[in-house]
Amino acid sequence: MILSVANQKGGVAKTTSTLAIASRLKQEGYKVLAIDLDPQGNLSESVDAKQIEVPTVYELLKEEITVREAIQSLNFFDIIPSNIMLAGAEQELSATGKEYRLKEALESISIEYDYIIIDTPPSLGILTVNAFTASDEILIPTTPGIFAVNGIEQLNNTIKNVKKYCNQNLKINGILVTRFNPRANINKSIKELTENLAEHIGAKVYNSYIRNSVVIEESQANKINLFENYKSATVTSDYSNFINEFLGEQL
Numbered sequence: 684m685i686l687s688v689a690n691q692k693g694g695v696a697k698t699t700s701t702l703a704i705a706s707r708l709k710q711e712g713y714k715v716l717a718i719d720l721d722p723q724g725n726l727s728e729s730v731d732a733k734q735i736e737v738p739t740v741y742e743l744l745k746e747e748i749t750v751r752e753a754i755q756s757l758n759f760f761d762i763i764p765s766n767i768m769l770a771g772a773e774q775e776l777s778a779t780g781k782e783y784r785l786k787e788a789l790e791s792i793s794i795e796y797d798y799i800i801i802d803t804p805p806s807l808g809i810l811t812v813n814a815f816t817a818s819d820e821i822l823i824p825t826t827p828g829i830f831a832v833n834g835i836e837q838l839n840n841t842i843k844n845v846k847k848y849c850n851q852n853l854k855i856n857g858i859l860v861t862r863f864n865p866r867a868n869i870n871k872s873i874k875e876l877t878e879n880l881a882e883h884i885g886a887k888v889y890n891s892y893i894r895n896s897v898v899i900e901e902s903q904a905n906k907i908n909l910f911e912n913y914k915s916a917t918v919t920s921d922y923s924n925f926i927n928e929f930l931g932e933q934l
């Protein structure tokens with residue numbers, strides 16, 4: 684399965700969720716490739732991938748290298764890294780067929796992986812469109828309270844356009860509530876609001892949600908795998924529960 688983790692809102696835990704999902708699926712014995720499609724390169728940094736003077740997703744989208752040249756096999760999982768050069772891709776990718784670059788690049792290797800997980804930037808430009816065109820499904824992480832009507836409609840319009848012109852089989856996998864503070868007493872209404880908005884786009888909200896935890900920043904800064912070194916943290920069990928629910932949906 685090729686899964687995009689997407690939401691044009693910044694800071695909703697797209698990268699954190701991509702990292703956790705890819706790490707956990709690898710630990711469960713699946714063959715996993717992660718793709719960092721965000722010019723900020725946070726996913727690449729969190730797993731200590733090489734980003735300077737190596738082939739990255741930027742050169743791949745420009746068709747200057749083969750996909751195998753871009754893949755780094757790390758302890759965490761295999762990854763195609765990005766760096767800040769990717770910020771130029773929005774302008775540089777202008778030729779016809781620019782939406783299909785990632786899909787075409789992945790064709791020769793997708794059979795070798797059980798899961799390809801794509802971390803997308805906080806925008807709905809050509810990078811996100813490349814991710815959606817290449818994907819089977821989209822997971823939408825959201826933080827409580829910011830899942831506003833116009834945001835979800837913009838995202839849904841992009842999904843609809845990609846379905847119409849580039850990838851008719853694209854599906855929304857679900858919505859994952861992240862950075863949740865269980866102590867806030869507005870939570871019930873947030874869950875209801877999220878579910879109402881999800882209905883708008885025909886998507887479901889996962890029962891599992893991810894709580895706030897200092898362990899997240901700490902593990903990312905130190906490039907440490909949550910599932911190996913923070914096994915007893917609440918946020919690690921939150922992501923484990925989510926993965927169980929995610930895998931259960933596919934049976």
Ligand SMILES: Nc1ncnc2c1ncn2[C@@H]1O[C@H](COP(=O)(O)OP(=O)(O)OP(=O)(O)O)[C@@H](O)[C@H]1O
Binds near residue numbers: 723
């Ligand atoms: N469950 C959590 N608890 C505490 N902090 C978190 C949690 N999830 C994410 N964060 C922190 O929130 C910040 C934003 O997370 P992240 O980078 O994953 O979001 P993003 O949606 O990928 O952001 P961007 O839109 O900038 O790409 C990071 O500093 C991250 O460490």
